[in-house]
Amino acid sequence: MRRSRRTALAGAQLAAARPPTGLKQQRITDNLDQLLEVLPPVIRRHLEQAGSLEDLLEIVLDLGRIPEARFPDSVLELGDVPVTELDIEHVTSRVGAFGKDNRAGIERTLHRISAIRNRVGKIVGLTCRIGRAVYGTIDIIQDVVESGKSILILDARAGARPPSSGRWRACSPRS
Numbered sequence: 001m002r003r004s005r006r007t008a009l010a011g012a013q014l015a016a017a018r019p020p021t022g023l024k025q026q027r028i029t030d031n032l033d034q035l036l037e038v039l040p041p042v043i044r045r046h047l048e049q050a051g052s053l054e055d056l057l058e059i060v061l062d063l064g065r066i067p068e069a070r071f072p073d074s075v076l077e078l079g080d081v082p083v084t085e086l087d088i089e090h091v092t093s094r095v096g097a098f099g100k101d102n103r104a105g106i107e108r109t110l111h112r113i114s115a116i117r118n119r120v121g122k123i124v125g126l127t128c129r130i131g132r133a134v135y136g137t138i139d140i141i142q143d144v145v146e147s148g149k150s151i152l153i154l155d156a157r158a159g160a161r162p163p164s165s166g167r168w169r170a171c172s173p174r175s
Contacts, residue, residue: 030132031109032056038094038106039128040087043067046078061087062116062125088123098123 032053036044039059047053047069059078060068063085067078095104095113102115110131115123144151 030130031106031111032130034106034109035059035111035128035130038091040090042081043078043087050076056130058130059128060125061091061128063088088126091126091128092123 036047039047043059043061046067047056047059050069053069055071056069057072058070060070061083064082066080067083067087069076069078091113092098092104092115095106098104098113098115102117104113104115105111106113110133112129112131114127114129116125116127118124138145141151
């Protein structure tokens, strides 16, 4: 308990010490068109008919199952035809090489394609994760980062590394 009180006090002191700032509008870049280009045409059409893809998290293509588009609060089935080997080959032939970690990417984007392989090494599923760059997110803590003090940043995804940690390191006086 002592640690959490101290953390809360430090946060309150930091907030009180800093003058209020105006909120900046953030610019988000996702290069979603480049990801859609590697998908089989039928799946791409279903996605485009879905309406806004602003909150799209990932597209899942599992052999023999209906393809899915996953959003924060919902899952959308993309048609009624199960994914075939040709669909998987269509995607894998259009992305970079898969590494030892079974991940590939699309050049000059933050999108990540993860492969699931069967026991003989054949790809039987793909998860296409949407990568987005959010500019301006460091502004709120930039002065703390530049102070050189230690910072512990937790995120809601059970300890997953925040995507902008590289940007924080770039702002750090020690980098």
